[in-house]
Amino acid sequence: MFSRAGRNSAGIAVLLAVVCILPFIVRPYQLDFLIFMFINIILVVSYRLIAITGEFSLSHAVIMGVGGYASALLTLHLPISAWISMPLGGVAAALIAYILSFPLFRMKGFYFLIGSFAAAEAIRLCWVQFINPFGGYRGLRQIPVLEIDLGDFLYIDLGAPVPYYFFALIVGLIFLVIMYRIEHSRFGFVFHAVHHKDMLAQSVGVNARRYRTIAFVTGGFFAGIAGAMVAHYITAINPGLFGLKQMLFILVWVLVGGLGSFAGPILGVVVLSIIDESIRGLNELRPAFYGLILIITMLFLPDGLVSLPDKVMQGVNWLRKREDGDAPNRE
Amino acid sequence: MKSNMTRRNFLAGTGGVAAGITALGATPSKVFAGENTVKIGFLAALTGDAAGWGLPGLYGVEIWAEQVNAAGGIEMGGDKYRVEIISYDDEFDAIKATVGAKKLIFEDEVSIVLMLGITPVQAVKDFMTRNKMIVTTLVPTDISADAPYLFALSEVHPFYNVTAVDWIGRNMPNIKTAAIATQNDELGLSSQATYRAAFEVAGIEVIEENLFGFEVTDFAPVVSKLIAANPDVITWDTAYPDYVNLLTEQAYLQGYKGTIVNCTLDQYEHILGKTSKDFMEGFLWQFPDLDDPIMQGGDTHFDNAAAFYKTYSERYPGAWTAVSWEYAASLEMWKTAVGKAGTFDPPTVSDALRGLSPVPHAFGDAEWWGESFFGINSAALGKWPVVQMQNGKAVIVEMGDVRAWMDKHGDVLIKHFKALGVPTSA
Numbered sequence: 048m049f050s051r052a053g054r055n056s057a058g059i060a061v062l063l064a065v066v067c068i069l070p071f072i073v074r075p076y077q078l079d080f081l082i083f084m085f086i087n088i089i090l091v092v093s094y095r096l097i098a099i100t101g102e103f104s105l106s107h108a109v110i111m112g113v114g115g116y117a118s119a120l121l122t123l124h125l126p127i128s129a130w131i132s133m134p135l136g137g138v139a140a141a142l143i144a145y146i147l148s149f150p151l152f153r154m155k156g157f158y159f160l161i162g163s164f165a166a167a168e169a170i171r172l173c174w175v176q177f178i179n180p181f182g183g184y185r186g187l188r189q190i191p192v193l194e195i196d197l198g199d200f201l202y203i204d205l206g207a208p209v210p211y212y213f214f215a216l217i218v219g220l221i222f223l224v225i226m227y228r229i230e231h232s233r234f235g236f237v238f239h240a241v242h243h244k245d246m247l248a249q250s251v252g253v254n255a256r257r258y259r260t261i262a263f264v265t266g267g268f269f270a271g272i273a274g275a276m277v278a279h280y281i282t283a284i285n286p287g288l289f290g291l292k293q294m295l296f297i298l299v300w301v302l303v304g305g306l307g308s309f310a311g312p313i314l315g316v317v318v319l320s321i322i323d324e325s326i327r328g329l330n331e332l333r334p335a336f337y338g339l340i341l342i343i344t345m346l347f348l349p350d351g352l353v354s355l356p357d358k359v360m361q362g363v364n365w366l367r368k369r370e371d372g373d374a375p376n377r378e
Numbered sequence: 379m380k381s382n383m384t385r386r387n388f389l390a391g392t393g394g395v396a397a398g399i400t401a402l403g404a405t406p407s408k409v410f411a412g413e414n415t416v417k418i419g420f421l422a423a424l425t426g427d428a429a430g431w432g433l434p435g436l437y438g439v440e441i442w443a444e445q446v447n448a449a450g451g452i453e454m455g456g457d458k459y460r461v462e463i464i465s466y467d468d469e470f471d472a473i474k475a476t477v478g479a480k481k482l483i484f485e486d487e488v489s490i491v492l493m494l495g496i497t498p499v500q501a502v503k504d505f506m507t508r509n510k511m512i513v514t515t516l517v518p519t520d521i522s523a524d525a526p527y528l529f530a531l532s533e534v535h536p537f538y539n540v541t542a543v544d545w546i547g548r549n550m551p552n553i554k555t556a557a558i559a560t561q562n563d564e565l566g567l568s569s570q571a572t573y574r575a576a577f578e579v580a581g582i583e584v585i586e587e588n589l590f591g592f593e594v595t596d597f598a599p600v601v602s603k604l605i606a607a608n609p610d611v612i613t614w615d616t617a618y619p620d621y622v623n624l625l626t627e628q629a630y631l632q633g634y635k636g637t638i639v640n641c642t643l644d645q646y647e648h649i650l651g652k653t654s655k656d657f658m659e660g661f662l663w664q665f666p667d668l669d670d671p672i673m674q675g676g677d678t679h680f681d682n683a684a685a686f687y688k689t690y691s692e693r694y695p696g697a698w699t700a701v702s703w704e705y706a707a708s709l710e711m712w713k714t715a716v717g718k719a720g721t722f723d724p725p726t727v728s729d730a731l732r733g734l735s736p737v738p739h740a741f742g743d744a745e746w747w748g749e750s751f752f753g754i755n756s757a758a759l760g761k762w763p764v765v766q767m768q769n770g771k772a773v774i775v776e777m778g779d780v781r782a783w784m785d786k787h788g789d790v791l792i793k794h795f796k797a798l799g800v801p802t803s804a
Binding site for chain 1: 481
């Protein structure tokens with residue numbers, strides 16, 4: 048028999064093999080769907096990094112946009128490669144997150160939530176109002192794509208779906224590993240501590256505000272990179288891409304997937320994105336159907352989709368016991 | 379009475395319904411086995427805030443396809459081709475539009491893509507150009523010299539808004555002052571620039587303007603501020619359909635007695651119900667009902683306009699909007715070009731479209747226009763109706779000549795476009 052760790056490693060290896068084969072068997076538009084799914088995975092996991100400190104921010108989508116706008120503007124107006132501008136976009140997003148942290152972390156709970164929304168709207172309205180340089184509602188167009196240009200030796204246009212798929216996959220995996228390591232480092236344990244045992248942590252000398260700021264800025268950096276990845280793939284961005292709708296999707300993915308575990312938000316993005324796309328043919332009925340799925344999930348899986356295997360196992364065990372005649376009646 | 383519904387039964391039932399609906403959605407709505415078929419892509423918002431300018435258009439396109447198929451289909455090279463509409467809900471979102479564009483072009487292999495405009499069009503513009511795909515937009519400010527396959531075939535928003543103001547200037551000489559309110563976005567701003575220019579040309583002074591954000595949900599203060607300036611005419615510019623309803627209702631509730639002129643008045647039966655027939659009498663806007671006598675033959679180019687309107691109204695009661703016919707009207711023009719080109723190949727049809735002179739626009743003969751504003755003649759500009767509410771019904775009072783107005787006063791419009799930062803290559 049294999050150990051649990053062995054089974055997990057084997058599962059990850061099979062999953063990796065599948066995602067490496069996928070771009071060669073799926074259709075072009077499905078490839079785009081997968082690319083945006085990878086980017087959204089980075090987004091939700093970075094959001095969870097903030098949420099585990101106990102604060103729900105409504106500014107994450109706009110912070111993502113800061114990264115997208117910064118990277119796009121750098122490549123449009125300066126002779127800078129997208130390879131350089133993308134991390135700089137992440138730095139810009141982290142910087143804005145850091146600046147926002149000063150007023151925002153003077154608040155807690157509901158006030159923090161509303162404060163983060165107001166701050167995000169202020170930034171988004173700047174993109175709308177200042178046509179130069181942000182392009183107003185129309186946004187920015189003809190944003191350069193990523194290229195690997197080694198002259199005659201090698202040239203890869205990463206704007207094409209297959210190369211970008213692998214780029215998004217690799218970046219996504221690296222970021223997931225980094226964020227996983229952060230959560231399981233001393234920092235990560237303190238993040239959890241300031242959420243669940245705020246007063247206790249402070250009583251032993253932990254500066255809760257400082258750690259919340261670190262999580263907010265770190266999450267902002269990864270979100271900013273995700274925004275830059277969107278910008279340099281679709282080559283056109285506008286304020287609408289990073290608005291409240293996107294923010295609500297982030298919340299839904301995280302909460303439906305399950306905030307309690309690292310895999311929860313990832314599962315939320317994957318499952319809900321696939322459901323949303325597969326019912327697109329329903330046209331105007333789609334939001335109602337999608338809403339129904341969300342309600343059912345929240346009703347029966349309050350810990351998120353990630354708790355589904357445990358629920359199934361509980362059900363199986365209960366059935367086995369009932370067959371044996373020693374299970375209590377559940378109805 | 380005790381319910382027999384257990385959690386398991388509920389889940390099983392819901393799952394069954396869900397599976398059924400999903401299967402229904404996955405099943406192609408039309409299958410033409412063994413027949414020649416031409417596919418048409420519809421890439422616009424079918425859900426969300428902008429659905430009001432997408433979904434009614436899809437209904438219209440489907441009715442148009444039924445009518446064309448009932449008549450045997452589109453003739454090309456001696457063969458008849460049935461029309462199949464393939465829609466993709468872009469949710470008025472750049473990312474969804476990008477994904478949808480690839481699906482329609484690479485997977486469905488459509489011959490033309492119908493779009494609403496602005497954000498989604500800007501997102502896919504370069505991709506569509508690279509793939510030489512004909513795209514239609516309802517917003518001519520989308521067109522640009524670097525997108526030769528992008529056309530504004532049926533709608534020349536916001537330029538046609540000048541015709542109603544021009545009509546006011548000639549027929550209502552007592553109107554001397556105007557006030558404008560609309561949402562602060564590209565549609566609102568370009569339309570605001572147009573109304574400013576039209577009022578200036580008509581000798582009407584704009585005394586109050588209010589650009590509100592999308593966060594506004596209470597329109598009472600917006601309307602109060604406008605009415606306080608005591609304007610002779612108010613316009614909601616190109617406000618979104620829901621905003622037009624709420625703003626008009628507020629004007630009614632606050633006792634406004636002057637004239638209202640607007641770009642659209644979608645589902646006006648609903649607004650009539652919220653206000654009164656007396657209040658709405660004389661309301662001016664730009665989009666007719668296609669059963670209007672002026673739309674039946676004559677100089678117009680929309681086959682079976684009355685039958686189209688009748689079918690639409692019966693199938694979707696109270697759902698008639700500005701865009702109900704527009705996407706279909708674009709297809710009428712595309713069909714003419716296909717006939718000339720003898721092929722569905724998009725670049726060849728694009729050339730044939732550009733070769734049409736006059737352009738057979740739904741409201742009459744038009745010409746290609748746009749170079750002075752956008753660097754390329756890709757918008758069909760000609761006549762546009764001035765519609766007035768008369769006894770609870772939309773009536774065309776005049777076919778205004780947008781082209782003539784633009785030739786004469788285009789410089790005034792460019793001035794206001796620049797003042798409001800609306801993109802133009804002029």
